[in-house]
Amino acid sequence: MIALIQRVTEASVRVDDETVGAIGPGLLALVAVEPDDGEKQTRRMLERLLGYRVFSDEQGRMNRSLTDTGGGLLLVSQFTLAADTAKGSRPSFTSAASPEHARHWFDRLVDLARETHPGVEIGRFGAHMVVSLVNDGPVTFWLHAR
Numbered sequence: 001m002i003a004l005i006q007r008v009t010e011a012s013v014r015v016d017d018e019t020v021g022a023i024g025p026g027l028l029a030l031v032a033v034e035p036d037d038g039e040k041q042t043r044r045m046l047e048r049l050l051g052y053r054v055f056s057d058e059q060g061r062m063n064r065s066l067t068d069t070g071g072g073l074l075l076v077s078q079f080t081l082a083a084d085t086a087k088g089s090r091p092s093f094t095s096a097a098s099p100e101h102a103r104h105w106f107d108r109l110v111d112l113a114r115e116t117h118p119g120v121e122i123g124r125f126g127a128h129m130v131v132s133l134v135n136d137g138p139v140t141f142w143l144h145a146r
Contacts, residue, residue: 001041001105002032002081005138009055011074011124014130023072023123027054028133031109032081033102034095035072037145042105046112049073054139062139066117073113075124076131077106099126 005027012022029049034041050067057063066073079102083091096102103125113120123129 001034001037001045001109001145003049003143003145004030004078004081005049005052005054005141005143006133007136008074009134009136011072011131011133013074013076013121014132015124015127020124020129021074021076023074023119023121025069025136026073026119027066028072028074028076029132030076030078030081030131031106032077032079033097033105034082034100035097037101039107039108041145042108042112045143046109046116048143049113050117052141052143054141055107062123070118070144072119072121073117074121074123075106075110076129077102077125107136 008028010024011028051065054062055063055064055069079096082096083093084095085091102105110122
């Protein structure tokens with residue numbers, strides 16, 4: 001499982017001119033599921049999302065996690081993160097999970113996140129989404145849970 005996380009002051013997802021998810025300060029996580037992902041990778045990704053220290057402490061150092069701050073978490077499925085871009089000028093998506101597999105494990109990530117952390121919002125799986133964000137820093141990291 002792959003996640004591109006961005007520390008944000010706010011972020012939202014719109015589908016067909018309807019806001020389907022929005023947060024204030026917290027993390028926007030664009031998430032891709034890979035073919036071999038399962039419970040282990042899903043739990044590890046949630047652990048990383050909630051525990052990764054990207055928020056400033058009193059000294060201005062990135063020492064606080066989403067769990068520490070209680071910020072929002074906006075989870076958005078994005079299979080393109082799993083693309084193979086090594087050759088040519090067009091991405092290959094053979095390294096991304098099938099839509100059925102991806103939906104199952106993305107939904108599982110959402111369920112686990114909602115059981116563990118307040119303020120979890122989501123996009124709409126498989127929809128054309130418009131994601132808006134204000135990146136705070138900017139702070140952006142690529143996480144991989146294997």
